[in-house]
Amino acid sequence: MKITIYGPGCKNCVNLADNAKKAVAETGVEAEIVKVEDMKEIAVAGIMSTPAIGIDGEVKIKGRVATVDEIKELIV
Amino acid sequence: MFTVFERFADLVAFNLFGLEAGTRLGESVHFFFYDTTKIIFLLSIMIFFISIVRSYFPPEKTKKLLSNYRKITGHVMASLLGVVTPFCSCSSVPIFIGFVESGIPLGITFSFLITSPIVNEVALVMLYTIFGWKIGTLYLASGILVGIIGGIVIEALGMEKQVEEYVYQISAGESEIEELDWSDRIDFAKAEVKEIVGRVWKYVIIGIGIGAAIHGYAPAELLAEYAGANNPLSVIAAVIVGIPLYANAVGTIPIVEALMGKGVALGTALSFMMATTALSLPAMVILRKVIKPKLITVFVTVVGVSIIGVGYMFNFIM
Numbered sequence: 480m481k482i483t484i485y486g487p488g489c490k491n492c493v494n495l496a497d498n499a500k501k502a503v504a505e506t507g508v509e510a511e512i513v514k515v516e517d518m519k520e521i522a523v524a525g526i527m528s529t530p531a532i533g534i535d536g537e538v539k540i541k542g543r544v545a546t547v548d549e550i551k552e553l554i555v
Numbered sequence: 556m557f558t559v560f561e562r563f564a565d566l567v568a569f570n571l572f573g574l575e576a577g578t579r580l581g582e583s584v585h586f587f588f589y590d591t592t593k594i595i596f597l598l599s600i601m602i603f604f605i606s607i608v609r610s611y612f613p614p615e616k617t618k619k620l621l622s623n624y625r626k627i628t629g630h631v632m633a634s635l636l637g638v639v640t641p642f643c644s645c646s647s648v649p650i651f652i653g654f655v656e657s658g659i660p661l662g663i664t665f666s667f668l669i670t671s672p673i674v675n676e677v678a679l680v681m682l683y684t685i686f687g688w689k690i691g692t693l694y695l696a697s698g699i700l701v702g703i704i705g706g707i708v709i710e711a712l713g714m715e716k717q718v719e720e721y722v723y724q725i726s727a728g729e730s731e732i733e734e735l736d737w738s739d740r741i742d743f744a745k746a747e748v749k750e751i752v753g754r755v756w757k758y759v760i761i762g763i764g765i766g767a768a769i770h771g772y773a774p775a776e777l778l779a780e781y782a783g784a785n786n787p788l789s790v791i792a793a794v795i796v797g798i799p800l801y802a803n804a805v806g807t808i809p810i811v812e813a814l815m816g817k818g819v820a821l822g823t824a825l826s827f828m829m830a831t832t833a834l835s836l837p838a839m840v841i842l843r844k845v846i847k848p849k850l851i852t853v854f855v856t857v858v859g860v861s862i863i864g865v866g867y868m869f870n871f872i873m
Contacts, residue, residue, distance in 0.1 A: 487648075491750070518649060518845075519652070519721065519725065521648075521649050522648070522652035522653060522725055523725055523726075525615075525653075526649055527614035527615055527618065527646065527650050528613065528614050528649070528650070529649065542613055542614070543743060544750075
């Protein structure tokens with residue numbers, strides 16, 4: 480599974496990436512976490528408010544920091 | 556309603572620190588504790604309710620709404636939506652690309668991008684609590700006006716070639732708009748309160764600290780002479796000084812209030828606040844990714860001149 484964190488590297492994006500790491504560790508799901516920091520790529524994904532999180536290329540939650548529990552629900 | 560904060564400030568300044576009421580130091584310390592506790596409390600409550608409203612206007616929805624309007628109506632709608640759409644300067648590039656790519660005219664996109672940071676919820680809350688609803692509303696209305704005028708001028712100048720070419724080549728995906736229920740909106744609002752208050756409290760305290768010092772010690776005659784309504788250059792100077800001061804946008808409000816108490820004119824003060832929020836070096840660096848230097852110059856000039864105009868208007872009518 481591929482978890483993508485979209486965001487230009489602001490504090491919220493870092494928090495979101497940390498939450499994703501926690502969710503992966505707590506569920507034991509095998510997943511790779513990738514960061515997309517390029518504005519162009521973020522826009523191409525149809526995201527207008529960062530940070531956002533995508534699972535296997537599909538954008539799931541955007542414009543806020545998803546909680547560890549929310550991410551767990553997405554990946555299990 | 557605020558007697559509890561008054562009591563707390565009395566307790567800290569006069570009992571705990573043993574300062575005397577009526578002395579400069581005593582009043583400054585009292586003012587500091589009264590204002591910081593009151594403002595942080597009000598900020599938390601107001602951001603909560605504003606965030607509930609904002610949860611109804613994600614940028615994707617704003618984009619859809621805006622693509623239905625053209626010309627003046629488009630600029631007015633863009634500027635109004637700029638007030639309610641949640642926005643942080645780090646999202647300005649994806650928003651810009653999304654708008655332009657979906658066919659929204661450049662000038663209308665700018666109306667949105669100009670108003671959005673000027674009428675920021677934290678600044679608005681502080682203006683309403685510190686200055687009252689009249690000045691708060693004046694600021695809100697003039698922020699919207701600056702966005703409308705700025706966007707119309709940029710549209711009229713035909714700057715489409717000054718956008719980086721790649722922006723027009725992108726075809727942005729449609730991503731779904733999340734359906735939210737009431738508990739989602741409340742969670743969103745709580746998270747916003749935590750995030751925003753967590754980010755701005757230091758600036759509030761620093762700003763009020765400096766404001767308190769000005770209350771007690773700044774020479775009123777001097778300020779009134781240089782920054783009062785009678786000095787025609789004060790508005791321009793205030794805007795130029797305000798541009799590099801981005802990080803302290805929240806902190807500037809208590810300072811400005813204290814300065815006004817010493818005779819600085821209202822229009823000069825409002826221009827200064829707008830310049831700190833609308834025109835900032837970091838925001839320009841971010842915008843440079845999608846627009847060329849010439850359009851950045853036009854943007855700064857148009858917004859700067861509009862803000863100066865608003866400043867003179869207020870100095871004239873008040």
